[in-house]
Amino acid sequence: MNSLILKTTVRFINKLLLLFSVFLLLRGHNEPGGGFVGGLVASTVFILYTLSEGYKEALAYLKVSPFSLIIVGLTTAILSALPSLFLGDAFMKAIWLETRIPIIGKFGTPFVFDLGVYFLVLGITLSIVLSLRKDSE
Template structure:
């Protein structure tokens, strides 16, 4: 499935990091504005799929570093664990909780359980889409 077009190879190498960065942007702004784990995961899966068409399945698996099945498992675990803090504090299941953390270089950050849930959704979407895409690519 490796493409020999110089323009496609150059564009694919250039777009992979940009698309992955854009997918992280969508993930991080999602709980306040449009975006989130689902669309961020789709953009990340599209970036790896583009890399697959340009460089081949082995290169795409190297970019991924984990198997898609492992990503699905870690995503489901992260999503479910995001509900635990609210349950331990006596709140309803999946109630959003926010924590303020002060970091030396970044200053004060607000982290919340919705971000961890979105991260879980992100991993599940990337793993699910790439499971399908990689299996189809390996069959042809």
């Protein structure tokens, strides 16, 4: 697709959307949002980029392969389930830090889990979309 309007818009909106996805991820625990929808919004950034610039450019813009995002996401999610085991608790029991961290707020394993979901959803959506797009270009 070769549209100047789209290209220009995407250039400006991309960073905002990415920021918005992180915002959704961070507020998820208290307000509507979370890792799943955050990951979906983040993936729209790259899908828009694919539409305006092309498949290869989008892959370069992403810098890592979608597959590694899936791996990172899944590993993060699984790792977040383990600390409780070392404390002698049940698998996946949530563990929270007492002190609050700036920007993130209350920090604990559920947040890490949500972060894993974010990356996983991003990776999955992009791996499907990009491999579909790869053929049509």
